[in-house]
Amino acid sequence: MKQLNWKELPLAGVVKEAGNAETYHTGSWRSSKPRWIPENCIQCLFCWIYCPDTAVKVKDEKMTGFDYDHCKGCGVCALECPGKKGSKAIVMEEEGK
Amino acid sequence: MATTTQKTVAVTGNHAVAEALRQLNPDVMAAYPITPSTEIMQQYTTFVSNGKVDTEIVLVESEHSAMSACIGASAAGGRVATATSAQGLALMWEMLHIASGYRLPILLACANRALSAPLNIHGDHSDGMGARDCGWIQLYSENAQEAYDNTLMSFRIAEHADVRLPIMVGMDGFITSHSIESMQYLPDDVVKKFVGEYKAMEPLLDLDHPKSLGALVLTDYYIEHKRAEHEAMLKAKKVIQDVSEEFAKISGRKYELFESYRLEDAEVVLIALSSAAGTVKDEVDKYRNKGVKAGLLKPRVFRPFPYEEVGLALKNAKAACVMDRADSYGGYGPLFMEIASALAPYRQGGPVLFNKIYGLGGRDLMPHDIDQVIDETIEVAKSGKAKILKDYMTIRN
Numbered sequence: 379m380k381q382l383n384w385k386e387l388p389l390a391g392v393v394k395e396a397g398n399a400e401t402y403h404t405g406s407w408r409s410s411k412p413r414w415i416p417e418n419c420i421q422c423l424f425c426w427i428y429c430p431d432t433a434v435k436v437k438d439e440k441m442t443g444f445d446y447d448h449c450k451g452c453g454v455c456a457l458e459c460p461g462k463k464g465s466k467a468i469v470m471e472e473e474g475k
Numbered sequence: 476m477a478t479t480t481q482k483t484v485a486v487t488g489n490h491a492v493a494e495a496l497r498q499l500n501p502d503v504m505a506a507y508p509i510t511p512s513t514e515i516m517q518q519y520t521t522f523v524s525n526g527k528v529d530t531e532i533v534l535v536e537s538e539h540s541a542m543s544a545c546i547g548a549s550a551a552g553g554r555v556a557t558a559t560s561a562q563g564l565a566l567m568w569e570m571l572h573i574a575s576g577y578r579l580p581i582l583l584a585c586a587n588r589a590l591s592a593p594l595n596i597h598g599d600h601s602d603g604m605g606a607r608d609c610g611w612i613q614l615y616s617e618n619a620q621e622a623y624d625n626t627l628m629s630f631r632i633a634e635h636a637d638v639r640l641p642i643m644v645g646m647d648g649f650i651t652s653h654s655i656e657s658m659q660y661l662p663d664d665v666v667k668k669f670v671g672e673y674k675a676m677e678p679l680l681d682l683d684h685p686k687s688l689g690a691l692v693l694t695d696y697y698i699e700h701k702r703a704e705h706e707a708m709l710k711a712k713k714v715i716q717d718v719s720e721e722f723a724k725i726s727g728r729k730y731e732l733f734e735s736y737r738l739e740d741a742e743v744v745l746i747a748l749s750s751a752a753g754t755v756k757d758e759v760d761k762y763r764n765k766g767v768k769a770g771l772l773k774p775r776v777f778r779p780f781p782y783e784e785v786g787l788a789l790k791n792a793k794a795a796c797v798m799d800r801a802d803s804y805g806g807y808g809p810l811f812m813e814i815a816s817a818l819a820p821y822r823q824g825g826p827v828l829f830n831k832i833y834g835l836g837g838r839d840l841m842p843h844d845i846d847q848v849i850d851e852t853i854e855v856a857k858s859g860k861a862k863i864l865k866d867y868m869t870i871r872n
Contacts, residue, residue, distance in 0.1 A: 384699035384706075389639060390578040391700055392677045393687040 400448075404431070408451035410470045414443055419467035425455035481659040481726070488651035491619040491658060492558070492584045492644075493518035495626035497528055498666040501582070502553035502673070505533035505544035509563040510596045511648040512586035516558050538563040542570035542581075549579035550688050552678025554630065556581065560648055561588035564602045568609065574641045575610025575704060577688055578676075580633030581641040583611070584626060587749070588648035589836040597837020598648035600748060600801040603777075604809040610704050612642040612711055613777040615748045617734075620658040622646035624728055625775075627661070630670055631718045637710040639676060647750040647800075649837060665725050708779040715776055732781040734773040735788055737763060741770025743852045744795040744826065746814055748774055751798060751833070751840050758845040769849055774810070785817040792826035793856035796848050800834045807865050808832050829861035831868045838869045 379401065388394070421441060426434040433449035435442045451473065459468040486494070493515045496504070506516045522528045533544045538559055549555040559567065564585060574581050587603050589595040603613060612632060616622040625644045633642040646652055661669075675681075679688060692700065715732065723729040736756050738744065743762075745755050752773035762769040772788060772795075774780070789795055797815075799808025807815070811830035818825045831848060834840045848868065855861050 381695060382699070384702040387696075387699055387703055389676060390576065390688060391690060391692065391696070393690050394677075394684065396685060 400432075403447045404450055405447045408446075408449060409473050410451045410453065411446070411473050412444055412449065412451070412453070412455055412468050413471050414441070415465075415467050415469065418462045418465045420460070420462055422460060424458045424460065425468060428454045428458045430454065481661055483657060483659050485655050485657050486619060487514070487653050487655050488616075488619040488622050488646045489514035489586065489653065490518055491623040492626050492646070493522070494660060495623045496556055496584070497522045498661070498663055499554075499556070499582075499627065499630060499670055500528045501530050501556040503531045503533065503545070503548035503555045504557060505535055505541045505548065505555075506557045506559065507535055507538045507541045507563060509538070509560050511588055511598070511652045512558045512560040512563070512584065514652070515584055515586070519558075538566040539570060542567040542574065545581050546570060546574050546577065546579060549574070549581050550577060550678070551680045552675035554634075554673040555579075556584070558584040558586070560586045561590055561596075561602045564606055565590060568606065571606055571609035571611060571641070573689075576700065578639040578704075578707070579641055580630065580639055582626070582629045582633065583641065583643045584622075585643050585645045586648040586652040587615075587645045593836075595836040596648070598650045598652075598750070598800075599835050599837065600645070600799075600809075601835070603643065603645045604801040606643065607778065607809060610640065610708075611778065612638075612640055612708070612715075614642070614644045614775055615777055616644060616646040616651065616775075617749055617752050617773065618651055618658070619646070619654075619656045620728070621730075621775075622651060623658060623660070624722065624726065624730065627666060627669070628715075628718050628722050628730075630673075631721075632711065632715050634673065635711075635714045635718075636676070638707050638714050640704070640707050640711060645749065650750045659726075661726060669722070669725055712776070712779050712781060730775060732774075732776045732784055733788070734771075734775060736771040736773065738770035738772055738788060740768055742768040742793040743849060743856050744770050744772060744789060744792040745798060745845070745848060745852065746772045746774070746789075746795060746810065747798040748777070748800065748810060751800065754840060754842055755798075755845055758842055758849060761846075762849055767849070767853060774813075777813075780813050780817070782813070782817040785814065786820055789814070789818060790821040790825050794852045794861075795826040795828050796831055796852045796855075797828060798831050798833055798848065800832075802832050802835065811865070827855050827859060827861055829855060829863070830865040832865070833868045840869055844869055
């Protein structure tokens with residue numbers, strides 16, 4: 379994305395385009411990364427509800443994985459995941475391992 | 476020169492500012508009372524109760540909230556004003572930066588007062604100078620008439636498309652805010668026409684064009700935004716001149732970026748803001764009658780500071796004393812620092828400068844005090860050297 383110079387900025391940095399946070403990638407802030415284990419997933423969608431960003435990808439009402447361009451690695455999804463019979467469907471792993 | 480019939484009245488500075496605000500009739504005013512500016516809002520809420528204006532008054536629990544409410548109302552698309560002093564302005568500090576960063580043309584009437592501690596309610600400029608770097612345009616007024624006139628011009632300056640910055644109009648607490656002076660009010664219809672309808676830019680309440688204000692920027696954009704703010708300040712100078720020119724046509728009162736009093740050929744110059752300038756003028760006259768080429772430069776616009784113009788106006792003087800009614804402990808007075816910057820291009824051949832801190836916490840500045848300053852400035856002009864660069868006056872030594 380081309381960065382604007384100071385003369386090109388909109389007044390006070392007003393954002394006129396709805397939902398354009400999607401084009402701003404915050405995934406690089408992450409120090410730990412959620413990993414989805416589909417066999418333990420009961421599709422309760424708690425992860426989708428609790429995610430403070432929009433980093434849980436859902437298709438046809440089913441969790442399908444993570445959007446790592448935006449996931450900041452907060453770990454809320456892993457904490458809230460009830461899993462199946464005590465086995466978590468989301469676990470946090472150190473980034474870059 | 477005046478094209479309109481004006482009403483001569485005897486009022487305090489606070490009443491004059493309240494009257495200007497009545498004529499401006501902002502959409503929203505949010506404020507919290509503090510001496511010596513309280514009377515402005517007290518008077519204004521009376522106008523509201525009596526149906527003289529249709530302003531929405533927001534009574535809040537602190538000045539931080541007052542400025543926050545002003546920011547919200549202004550961002551929503553309203554014309555907004557408030558009034559405060561000293562600790563009130565200090566408590567607003569965080570939000571003053573938000574107002575300017577959001578480029579909201581809010582008007583703040585400030586009855587300038589000393590900052591605590593020690594607790595003091597009287598007039599000096601430490602509040603305004605403390606807010607110097609908050610991105611607000613700052614005008615300082617010598618008397619009730621100037622406070623009224625500057626207030627009337629404020630929205631025109633702040634709301635100009637090249638500017639879009641908040642504006643602060645100062646007058647000296649008690650000395651001006653509470654003294655009754657003879658002055659002139661313009662007719663309501665003339666003011667209404669002069670100020671014009673408010674045109675909001677990017678109002679949040681424009682529901683057909685939803686938008687966000689106040690998004691996060693990190694290392695990638697912050698400095699660009701600040702550079703744009705500086706540019707708006709630079710452009711404000713011309714806008715202030717244009718609006719003042721236009722104001723002269725309706726009022727007969729012409730204001731410049733700073734007032735030059737017998738400055739043209741002056742060798743000995745005093746520089747002072749606000750009410751002190753009135754007394755200095757009397758003493759300048761006295762010394763002129765004695766054959767001393769004395770003069771005064773009274774800055775009106777402190778932000779944006781007109782460095783180039785001030786430098787040109789002072790470069791031929793022999794000595795100049797910058798009088799500060801505010802201090803920077805361990806540094807020079809804030810006005811001195813600006814004057815020194817303005818004269819930096821004339822280091823060779825410019826006037827010898829020195830700094831006097833006076834009148835803190837409302838300490839009186841008497842004509843004989845000013846005579847001492849003029850005498851000392853004459854000495855400095857003769858010797859070409861200031862013995863003490865920064866000193867205090869109106870003080871028990």
